[in-house]
Amino acid sequence: MPVKRGDGYRNLLGGGAGGVRGRSVSPALxxxxxxxxxxxxxxxxxxxxxxxxxxxxxxxxxxxxxxxVGLGAVAWKLGRSGRPSGRALKLHLARGLVTAAMALLFFWGLARVPMAQAISLTYISPILALLLAAVTLGERVGRRVVVASILALGGVGIVMIGHGREGAAGAASLTGVAAVLGSALLYAVNLVIARVQAQAARPGEIAFFQALVVTATLALAAPWLAVVPDAATWPRLLLAAGLATASLWLLGWAYAHGDTGFLATTEYSSFVYAAGLGYLVFGERVSAFTACGAGVIVVACLYAARRRDIAQTSMEAAA
Structure with a gap:
């Protein structure tokens, strides 16, 4: 999951290296x-x-x-993070448990609804994270965040109206939509934890321990649910793992070398990617309702970001 999507992975994901910023590079790069x-x-x-x-x-x-886990171990080693502190371990555990539930819900829902629709619904996470941060971290919620929250809910409503107009197929995938929305809520929790975690650990350490905790959590059900994939499936599994790890490193580098407010808008390009990949790979078409609803949610996030750095509650992903 966008991500996939919103990191806080701002500088959550990104600026994570213990709050240390890298040397200046071109904003365009x-x-x-x-x-x-x-x-x-x-x-x-x-x-x-x-x-x-x-x-x-x-x-x-x-x-x-x-x-x-294997790729994350390499990233941790190359990052020279050292042994994690006790506080960092607690944060790794908390975030890993939340990520496990979030990922299960997101990918279960993704298999039942079009990619573009699923991604558009996850865009509410940054605003939910701002509201959760106000409750858990004592951060102030201004008028812009309240207005943006209402706009974002309106965008979700537009997407849902379009979903209802799809008829039988839409009704059959309603549980998929509910799962994606549940994942979006957990993603917001993930981002709030990430805001604290980024100050206690470096990106390589975070990537490794998140993968380790999620794997250990899923492994608890392995005696009953695990089935060893056939040889033809392994290339895709390794590709997915490699893509997730590479993405985390690229985002981490970018947010360590650029302003989060400027880079945050790249998050919303995921809708374009999802629409294109959904059509090319799965034959999914993007309805006008989904595109309009996604647009409203993005505008709401950018409106809130004019006063508060929404990037800090939007990107890690979570993978």
Whole structure:
């Protein structure tokens, strides 16, 4: 999951290196790297959707996460993060548990609704994260955030109206929509944790321990649910793991070298990626309601961001 989508992964994901900013680089380069990171996340979503349709959401996530643990270990080693502190371990555990539930809901729902529709619904996470941060971290919620929240809910309503007009297919996938919305709520919780986590650990450490905790959580049900994939499935599993890890590193680099407010808008390019991949890979068409609803939600997020750095509650993904 966008991500996939909204990081806070701002500088949550990104500026994470203990709050240390990298040397100055061209804003255009940082923007391009962030956009590439979002693109890789979107391709990963498409690969995961095909895997969920083929081997089910549990096995798709379990085996992809196992591959991610190995890649994450390499990232941790290269990042020279050192041993995590006790506080960081608690944050890794909390975020990993939330991410496991979030990912299960998102990919289960993604297999039942068009990619563009699913991604558009997840765009409410940044605003939900701002509201949750006000409750849990004591941050002030201004008038802009309240107005933006109402606008975002209106955007969700537009998407849902379009979903209802799809007839039987829409009714059959209603549980998928509910799962994606539930995932969006957990993603907001994920982002609030990430805001604290980014001050306690570096990106490589975060990537490794998130993969480790999610894998360990999923493995609890392995005796009853795990099925070893056939040889033809493994290339896609490894591709999904590689795409997720590469995306996290690209986003981390970009947000460590660029302003979060400037880079945050790359998050919304995921709708374009999702629409294109959904059509090319799965034959999904984007309805006018979905496009309009996504537009309203994006405008709401950008409106709130004019006063508060929504990037800090929007991007990690979560993968």
């Amino acid at each position: 940082a923007f391009a790297v962030a956009a590439l990171g979002i693109g890789l996340f979107s391709v990963m979503d498409a690969v995961m959707k095909s895997l969920v349709l083929g081997i089910g959401v549990y096995n798709a996530l379990l085996w992809r996460q196992m591959a991610s």
